[in-house]
Amino acid sequence: MSYIKKPVVRHPSLKLNQLGLTVRDYEGAMSTLCAGCGHDSITAGIVRAFFELDTPPHMVAKLSGIGCSSKTPAYFLSGAHGFNSAHGRMAAIATGAAAANRKLSYIGVSGDGDSLSIGLGHMAHAIRRNVKMLYIIENNGVYGLTKGQFSASADMGSKSKRGEANAQAPIDPVMLALSLGATFVARSFSGDKTQLVPILKAALLHDGFALVDVISPCVTFNDHEGSTKSYMHTRKNQVPIVETDFIPPAAEITADYAEGTVARVRAHDGSVIRLRKVGADYDPSDRTRVVSFLRDSQASGEIVTGLLFIDSGGTEMHRNAKTVTTPLVDLPFEELCPGSAALEKLQTSYR
């Protein structure tokens, strides 16, 4: 994973956010992915989302597994600590990190190989635990880094570059997450920044595990005729059902939107996610109906994108475990060690 430092050029006309930072302050090293790789567009979306949320970069921890997708944390937020871990293990490592320090904002970047094959167990259990983090699957239907083998999300019949057709049914991370009780499930497309950025922002503010599956074509191994995760295929078959517009609490009062056309979902921290319904009566809060809707769309070959499901009433890992609000890493040793008198007393029961 070689990378080249980007020159820091601050254009005076660049917009500042509330921290006085420009969008450039949220960037990372120069990407070394193939030109045109969908993953780079997602990186740009992540940069924008953090910039617009006014997040101090150092308060973010970015983690990943192994794969082209998992390299990308090097390409955003150079002011944040990063952990490019091992193939499939990111969810577990992020879980431990979140357990230790609940005040950071966690973003995990993974691929469909990383998440749906080798790391499926960890992802599933991070969902069950409802670890507060944004979990992105950069989904291209192939193993990019190991040169184009089918991944578990490859659609049946999808063709590889060599012309082989995939013979196994795919794992759909969205359906999987819904059945595991995920409290935030979204899907987007790397080439659709207008939709992706608000989804990422909403996901980052969600108080729990937020899964965002982003279709992200691999231009080198999976962007040819016959692939179901190519740019062409996705653009043609994508059906955005919900236009997501995230409104932070401060902006809420002045935001101008028409009641009746908008579904409002209140997040835990009081912020509001505004959902513009494109579909006639889409309700992202009813798990059963969402699942059947997605099933129907799948059957008709449509890729539904948008904020597909949200339950802001779920109990995040720490609240469920009743951990102290002070991050465990900030507890002074004196509050952790019972001391010699307690040991003395305890030992009377071992006599």
Added chain:
Amino acid sequence: MQAIFRMGIPVSGKNLFPSNIQGLPTWYEVRVNLRGHTARTSEYDLMVAMNAETYARDVREVRPGGYVLYDSTWPLDPALMRDDVTFLGVPYARLCNESFTEARERTLMKNIAYVGTLAALFDIDMDIVSGMLKEKFARKPALMESNAKAIQLGHRYALEHFECPLPFRLESMDATKDSILIDGNTATALGCVYAGATVAAWYPITPSTSVLDAFKGFCEAYRVDKATGEKRYCILQAEDELGAIGMVIGAAWNGARAFTSTSGPGISLMSELIGLAYYAEVPAVIIDVQRVGPSTGMPTRTQQGDIMMCAYASHGDTKHVVLFPSNPRECFEFAVKAFDLAERLQTPVFLLSDLDIGMNDWVVPRLQWDDGYKPHRGRVLSKEELLALPKFHRYSPEDELGVAARTLPGVHEKGAFFTRGSGHNKLGGYTEIPDEYQEVMDRLLRKHRAARTIVPEAVIERRAGATFGVVTLGGCDPAVREALDVLEERGIRGNFLRVRAFPFGDEVEAFLAEHDTLFVVEQNRDAQLRSLLVMETQVAKEKVRSVLAYGGFPLQANQVIEGIVARLGAGASVNGTAPHTNGHAHAHTHGAHDAHDARQEPHGDEGGMP
């Protein structure tokens, strides 16, 4: 056992149980010995035969001149009789049927009545026994009453029918006043609490499960805010061991003291991430309570079979710091030490215990805690320190241990770096340049070598006129010491060294150099400690011989004696048999003696006393 301990007598208890939840026979062995030898021995002086299925074998195992205590409600099969042992029959079933009405109580109290008989036979202080009953059933007076009654039944019957006490008996001593009776897993967990560990991630596996059970119990007692119910710890029962070690690494990367507890199969699964933590220099404490065999193997039997695996866990060039406690007290101390070492050296540290240490009760000196203890967090830069630096590099500059400073997520942008397994140079930048890569690997090796100066030193005991050295580790300690005592009485003298950590300190190197003949005593087939010594020290391979026992039961002194005598050659073999014979010589004068009972009882007999 607890009653004997309270009489001030050194004692050990070994629970020998099969791997099942209920139904198969289990044995409980108690060893008492005037000289404090408490290693396991199979020279049974007294056998409590409670299980008809195993009568034949049990009776066979008693040493000549020993005793068998059995339920004489039904006559004993004459085929089982032996002329050289004394049979003591007590009609437990009949006595209990006469005294108790409920069926369940009758069965349970039969087991309790044995305790009364043993107390009479060995002259165990009955005040201590009733004191224990009172403590145990303080909140259940009805249960206490029936237990006391059952004990009385067994006790009275023995006094009326046998010559009590037996020629070997117990007499109060003053040897356990400053000791406690505790198992290694409990002590390990307590060490983790005292070290300030806040994140524990694990996946259940015998025999390590009770570490986490105990950790949870202590945390509930000491780390829950009384007013709010908030917890100052987080226990994650992971989806598997790959997840458990991942969680530990994630938490430690973030600055928490984090640990996992597992057994051999778990270490196998964790290996990939252990290698990553080693190379990326993330602390982790890994407790391995060793058991026997792959997959299920013999999960309730003990072994020291993970020495090599832990020392070199993972692919490529890896070498780890491994601590070898020999008893629960060291489990406690080394658990604390493991966190200090892991953070100081920024690397995974193993605490290698085993089933014998972890799950059996041991008499050990009271645990000590110094309130002046400050956790050694290693080189972690604060925001202020970071800002004072011209520039922060994750892997430079190194200190005298070969360790570079790290920063924790959330501290400041200036300290941000990218942790990864990909090749990095000494500044932390990505590299694939051979020299740059090797430079970092060489520092990691320097760091590992330097660890030998801060890990627990080996224990060495020398005897005048010693002609050989014995090297051992962990739970072999009592059996090896006993063996050396017995051998000395036969005129064979050896020096003793117990390694307590890998990498080996200079004192180990010197001890090996000092002897022309060395025995390495350990509990595995492939002589793993010996291999490690041969590979990691200058010792000449030819002079190191092995004494191995790996059947799954705790090591016995006679196994060590036989092994050493056999290899020393004919000239050295001296008549005399097993170690317990020496105990006999002192029995009459001092009154305490080897007394073993093997009692068979089903798992989970609630309401029972033993």
